[in-house]
Amino acid sequence: MNDSWIVLEGYEEQPNKTYLIDQITSYSESLNELENSKDLFQFHVKDVRYLKSGPLRQCRTIHLSTGDKKLSPDENKLLEMNKKLPKTCEFLSTLKLKVDPLNMRKIGRSYVTILKPGGRIFPHSDTYQEYWNEVDRFQFYYTGHIDVDQIIGKQKFEIQAGFFYFFDHKQIHEYHNRSEIDVYLLVFDLFKL
Numbered sequence: 001m002n003d004s005w006i007v008l009e010g011y012e013e014q015p016n017k018t019y020l021i022d023q024i025t026s027y028s029e030s031l032n033e034l035e036n037s038k039d040l041f042q043f044h045v046k047d048v049r050y051l052k053s054g055p056l057r058q059c060r061t062i063h064l065s066t067g068d069k070k071l072s073p074d075e076n077k078l079l080e081m082n083k084k085l086p087k088t089c090e091f092l093s094t095l096k097l098k099v100d101p102l103n104m105r106k107i108g109r110s111y112v113t114i115l116k117p118g119g120r121i122f123p124h125s126d127t128y129q130e131y132w133n134e135v136d137r138f139q140f141y142y143t144g145h146i147d148v149d150q151i152i153g154k155q156k157f158e159i160q161a162g163f164f165y166f167f168d169h170k171q172i173h174e175y176h177n178r179s180e181i182d183v184y185l186l187v188f189d190l191f192k193l
Contacts, residue, residue: 005056008172010127016153017168021099024140024162030091031142034112034184037062037085041114058119064089064110064188088112092188095140095164100190108135108189115148115183120176123151126169135189137169142184149176159183 041060064082082089092110097103108131115121126132144159151157153171167173167187177183 005124006128007056007122007124008127010132011125011170011172012127014170016155016171017166018152018155018157018171019166020157021138021164021166023160024095024164027091027140027142027162029087030186031184033085033087034062034114034142038114040081040084041112044111044113056124057113057121059113059115059121061111061113064092064112088186092186095138095186096188096190098164099138099166104193105190108191110186110188113185113187115175115177115185117177117180117182119183121174123172123174125172132169135169135191137167137187137189139165139167140186142186143181144183145177145179145181147177147179148183149174149178151175 040062042062043055044057044059044061062081062085064085092107096105096107126137141159141161141163144161144163146158148159149156150159150173152168152173157165175183
């Protein structure tokens with residue numbers, strides 16, 4: 001991979017705020033829906049640099065709607081995707097209420113990623129746009145394994161099925177699936193109040 005990706009722009013070393021929120025047990029309907037929809041997963045981004053430099057993320061992703069009332073053409077496509085994944089959208093709402101019980105915060109970006117055996121997400125920080133100062137990020141692992149590395153700010157965080165994290169996206173982070181299973185990960189942002 002060459003340096004054409006913006007991987008550390010805006011990064012400043014600071015204490016890591018990542019922590020495990022909870023271990024969720026009720027998510028099988030969403031996971032089954034995702035496993036039966038593998039054909040919907042595509043490159044994380046549709047950027048020509050994927051062809052020229054190789055992806056920053058060796059994964060496939062389904063992007064979900066942000067719930068914005070002013071819909072762009074891309075957002076309309078996301079709404080169509082949501083109709084194909086009702087159990088996953090319902091589960092996303094359940095997770096949101098776990099961290100926003102008064103339902104006051106708007107969802108920003110949200111997506112589900114599959115990291116296949118041998119796949120990597122290379123080191124980067126999410127700091128290069130103003131957006132990253134406006135949101136908190138959360139991660140939920142549908143599947144996990146001891147042989148999946150999640151390194152956030154030089155610290156390894158365990159990946160097991162049902163683990164729900166507050167994720168400090170401003171840290172340098174990377175992932176490597178050294179297991180023999182597909183890792184399914186739901187990521188969503190909530191705008192700060």
